Amino acid sequence: MEKDAIEEKPPLDLQTVPSLEAKDIDHGADTQLRRMLGTRHLTMVALGSAIGMGMWLGSGESLIDGGPASLFIGFLISGSVVWSVCQSIGEMAIMYPLPSAFVQWTTIFVSPAAGFALGWSYWFSYWITIANELQGVVTVLEYWTDAVPKAAWITVFWLVIILINIWVVKFFAEVEVFSSTVKFGWMLIVIIALLVITCGGTSEGPIGFRYWDAQPFNNGFKGFLSVLPTCVFGMAGSENAALVATEVANPRRSVPKAISSIWMRLGLFYVLGSLMITLTVDPSNPDLFGASGSNASPFVIAFKSAGIPAMAHITNAVILISVISTGSISGYGGSRMLMGLAHINMNHKVFGKADSMGRPWAGYIATIGIGGALAYLNVSHTGAEVFTWLSNLVSLLTLFGWAMICVSHLRFRYTWKLQGRDVAHLPWRSWAYPYATYWGLAWCIIITGVEFYLSIWPLGDKPSAQNFFANYVSVVAIIVIYIGAQCWYRGPFWVDASTIDIDQCRRFYADHDDEEVGKKSLVKKLVKVFE
Template identity: 70%
Template sequence: MAESITPPDSSSGEIEESIEPGTDCPAADVAHGAESDLHRTLSTRHITMIALGSSIGMGLWLGSGTSLANGGPAAIFIGYILSGTMIWSVSHSIGEMAVMYPLPSAFIQWTSIFVDPAAAFALGWAYWFSYWITIANELQGVVTVLGFWTDKVPTAAWITIFWIVIILINVWAVKFFGEVEVVASSIKFGWIIVVIISLIVVSAGGAPAEGPIGFRYWNSDAFTNGFKGFLSVMPTCIFAMSGSENCALVAAETTNPRKSVPKAVGSIWLRLSLFYVLGSLVITITVDPKDHNLFGASGINASPFVIAYRNAGLAPLAHIMNAVIFISVVSTGSISAYGGSRSLMGLTHVKMAPTIFGKADKYGRPLPGLFVTLLIGGGLAYLNVSNSGSQVFTWFSNLTSLFTLFGWGMICLSHMRMRYAWKVQGRDLSDLPWKSWTYPYAAIWGLFWCILLVIAEFYLSVWPLGAKTTAKNFFANYVSVVAMVVIYIGAKIYYGGPLWVDARTINLDGPRRIYTNTADEESIGQKTGTMRHVSKAVGFIFN
């Protein structure tokens, strides 16, 4: 007998499988992601570093300048703390589902399985929109960052050059993409430690060009525009943290999600405390919110981190900081192309996108999805040629933050629905390969704030900060929600059915990943509902 398979153990939710060398029974499944042509070539190191650095881009390094000017030091600090608790909650929901269901577009397919196909349709297309919007935003961020050194190069030239760079990173090879992101994330992670320590020294009076600062700006004007100013900060904080959920997409191309995903989730607290909470705090104690050079103000539109070093007389550190920002912006644009192509692939798998986007070449690259995502994202970046960088950033970040809130909310809801389906179908929680200790409180917390902030942004779109109530202002800030509602209603009319799927009818085993017990190796990644491997084993027995 060439192959032996023991049935799944109901107590552990895992199977043991031994395969003799030379048999080709599960080879295709071992090499590819669940139900896709994607290759599992990424390791724990890749997913952990992508989770650590994927959301560190223009939102934090540049957008925090706009937030500091509009909301003040207290507003930006509280905004990042609140946003941090949300993505921490979302990450735990991702962790539990990504280990068991590492699918190409992750939360889009989870929404289709556990919530409602119409909601998945709206989420999938909304998230794809957000990915190419982010590419455009990061490309215009490159122009802003490089403007610190020279304004002699035309805006369109910079956009074209780095559009090509992002294309090359994504089409070279999936593992090359992973290595690039590991290097970029390592640079971000290492440099933020330098930033935090050095700016604390600056605030204490250790800089050559500036005396002790302390909490001068907190004492003078903690909230520059009151409650409305705080609300205006939230889209930038959400935009800055958007991308953290990309670790769910990477799980489909990871050799061992059961090992990799929990490690990535476990690193969230470190990223939140270092990058966002402490990073925003040191900016609020070293940069005046009324500085005209802040991004979005009347000066050179610089990062507050660069301003802090320059005002302190630390020019070399200002240049290094700008270089790190440049690397971060290109990295985030690259990850957005990756996420957009995988979202299209997932939509194809649930029959919500043209079948061509579900194809990948022999190297595991979904080239059709990459092509259209990069084409639209890069083309949209040329809006920056005729508009100011901060104006384009505000448009794009508002659109992306609302799409992100929708996505985070659906992830939390999918987690709650998965657990509910697990319960009503009489499954034991010990069958889960990995369980989040935060359930259900984190999922409820994340969903609650996503809903509340969408409502709050409606208020800010009707009565914007420093502008009149006009249809133009409303749609510039809230058109993404309008688009999602229209897409959802259209999809609901098409798909029909109740508000959400009946938990008793959800196929919990069909799309799941089965894990072996040998050497903690990751499983066959099969679609167990088809019993494909069992039927092959039976064929071997009787032949």
């Protein structure tokens, strides 16, 4: 029997048990999912889940709209927000490793209506992301050939995403480990190569800060504001580590390592990566994504302009792997979101079931099915148009999710203190609380306001109802869902913190985690062999 098995006993009183030495107890987190994943899987999913179209392709559109300085500053701001949100996730995911994670946290610590709105709106973002990544596949492959019909490419890679998800959960995790390793390994090479190019390592000579000096900001302050939503979309997915935590053998050991790895991803991939393309790619290049031409990635353009076609081809291939990876993670996340909603009676119970191998079939069919069908919009529209529509939708839904993670964390800490608990009893504590949580929440509100402004007065276009709803319909949907849920549940705006049972869905940990016990057992076996 697993150490994290459920016990039908009253929760422990932590005030009288300062050091938990009893066996692990997992109240209310019993699912048909299987805890087969380890630290390596969670860490690599946290590293690679957000690396898709937003950075590889979408950064080109931002370079056009805002200029090099705007793009770099935009990713710095978005990176700080993601880091702050991940600090909140770290504390909560260890305490409450639940199938839909932040949705269930919101339901417990904020209100059922808020949890309902978050869960369903976030599920929308998963199948929208699948559609966006599938149309990104078409954009990437058209770099090599446009002879194959768009619908054919979408169908082929839709099937690939389906197969990655339905094989077995551990196969999905291994695919993500491989793809994340490829992404980060190649990004390290790309950064070094682009540094050589900007320093004059090609026949073009030194580039330096030529493009920064010429025009660091395009389209004024509005151009800078227009970059922020794309940067948020590019970094969406970091929160998926919270969903994976429910299938990890020991979250107390795995989650902190995954959260600490955010530094590497933010520093290496987004900050340095965006800096390098602002140094090596001319914002007026007609081939940038969103402009006329091949809709190519700025990373690919940088190598093409430098006369290194081999690097351009390899980079395009890595982008293809990234896009498929992000699409498959969205299928995983969406299916778990539906399962979590079913476990708190906010979805049909069929979505709360999984087979003997831990696969939630109903969730897979709904999420990947709708996402794949939506991708066929790309058949009749350009990749840039579809990317703009869908990325605006996802960025707003992501901001709502990040904000509710921060609010849930603040409410959790408030409840913990109100009920007389000691912070020393938390399995893991963020050293940046509460400043990081408030920082992340504040920026989520600010960027949501920025998107409202850009929806009314869009960059390079006239105000219209069509533009507003095309770009801001996510917020309208969230408000409608929340009001409907509030009328249904008829509860207060905030759950009374004094009545929250903070032990009901919590996992308690023994002094020695499963992984360490496994290692010691292996050592004992080896000793016996050599005796």
